[in-house]
Amino acid sequence: MPHCLSFKPASPEASNGEDPHPHPSTEGVASTFNLSHELTRAFQTPSHHDIRSRLLEIDPTPENLELFLSQELKPNKESVQEALRDAKQTSLTQLVSTYFQHSENATRFCLNLYQNVHSARCHLYTPLSELFHGDPAIDEFFCNLAFDVFLKLDTFENPFPSPDSHSFRDTKLCLNQLKDKLDTRLHKSNSRVRILHHATVGSALCLVTAVVAVAGSAAVIAYHALPTLVVVAGPLCSPYLPHSFKKKELTNISQLNAAAKGTFALNTDLDTIDRLVSRLHTGIKNDKLLILLGLERGRDVYSIQVFAKQLRKSHVNHTHQLKFLVDHICRWFTNVNKSRSLLLEEILIPRT
Template sequence: MSKRASSFGWLVQTDSLPSSTNNASNPSPTFNLSRELAHAFQTPSYHDIRSLVHVVDPPAHLPIQPDINDRTELLLSQVLQPNNECVQEALSHAKPTTLTHLVSTYFQHSESATRLCLNLYQSVHSARHLYTPLFDLFHILPGDSHAIDESLCNLAFDLFLKLDTFENPFSSPESHSFRETQQCFSQLKHKLDTRLRKSRSRVRLIHHATAGSALIPCCCSCFGCCCFCLSCTSLPLLFAGPLCSPYLPHSFKKKELTNISQLNAAAKGTFVLNKDLDTIDRLVSRLHTGIEYDKLFIRLGLERGRDVYSVQEILKQLRKTHLNLTHQLKDLEDHICLWFTNVNKARSLLLQEIHLSRI
């Protein structure tokens, strides 16, 4: 499972996200990647998502529905939680600040990426539908040492003609829309980290200022007699600022800490989801290349006509690749469902921080 358990897999340890971004980017050297990824596929949340998605799958014997956009939106409304309505309701109570804009952008990007994953999920089913007749043919073919007869040759050749008309269900790596989505997540992560550093710096300044001003009452007791000699009008100027400083920054510090909690949740979610996209993108690229490789062999077979020997050689080659293709489709389907689980966790954690900030 070393290749399929890609860079994002170690992030999914339980039904919760990593406790900190730093820890997420520096996993323990004793961390067992394969074990943790296998555990992620066994969590209740993953199986809930898997069951939900399979309920709305089209029947296997029917062609893929033509209205992909409507189907995607239907799936999105059932899979993505919290949904857009809940997010907009929560954000409607927030002031239009830089933080609000970043949080809103995060929710938009995660929703757009989920829509792309749903389209890929449909592509997995399109690929299976495309290859099903070929896989069925493999079950009735004789062993490698036996030549096929003329009827099987014609059946295979007719199937090659049909397969040659289908387009590759997966986009090429150069034109894949995930690249643009990944770039959006990377840019958002940079903005979140910058804003997070500013908030932490402000909290540190407030902490130091508060700690320093706490020494003022002690100093005042040492020269209390001198202070008595000062005029009453000078006392407010001398003591008002220092004595109030431990109290005035409290609300400001509380606000910055609240901002940090939201920024942390958004930054961690962005990091995890971007790693998920890296994995899915690599799987899609491999599937696209594999299917193009199969289509090349099919075209070679068609060019040679209904020659029994040529058709048999092409079938042998396709037979060698079909198990790998089946495993890759299952791999991609698993990781897409894992994306649904992770994106819901990340969105829920951030929405929870938004609700807590209003308490």
């Protein structure tokens, strides 16, 4: 897994919430981009069942998994680049771009875990399933067969990373760092909106006070002085605070909320996957230890019976855990597609 991505934009893959419709008053987005079409594509996310069915059909080679990623990740990299092309580069657009990149890389990591599931099934648990098929008689023939199977399985390397593995730790660290940056940026935007609100209220009170004071002195003067007060008293009471600035901050908050919620959900999913992978790593490690102990005892019938009985129990448990991991990988796809689509919707919806 690559190291955490830099928060500096490598390419124009971000947005500041500008209106993407190609009309004369809008700049920055290619005129060929169609908002309605893009939102429709974004929300046509495959269901958990559909993703699982297609994932189980493929041979999980690195090439096939990369192709699967490009087809099933919604919106995919190309769609995001198309939607965010020519967007003004700000601290917010850098965060949004980073979110899309991190979520794509985390999804690629989950697909690599599926490749590990496939390896464990083919090279470890399928031979054990065949050995324990039905209710075989534990006799000398079975023990000799089991010993031969143990010899093959002893060469099989544990496909799952350890809980403290570099790649898995980096994946979680990237998402956690992004969540912290999104939370910090969201706090700043919320603070700015509150300041703008209080300043606007203060300006209005200041102007009303000035009008009332003049009106108390002379109603006629107040009548003639009102236009001047509107122009002069407002700037004197508070700085000029354009409505567009507050509107921009509210747009930023919507986008940051979508990204922060999505990142939190993905972190939660990744924690669940982490626990499953950790249990599988430990379980396979223990199974390999049993196999090694069985081989050290040679073709002793009693010893093979003992180790085969323990392996049969763990085999059932670990087979279920492999299924649970595949289910969570597919659920990850559903959640990451929903998260990415919601963020893209916030970016593309015209602001009035």
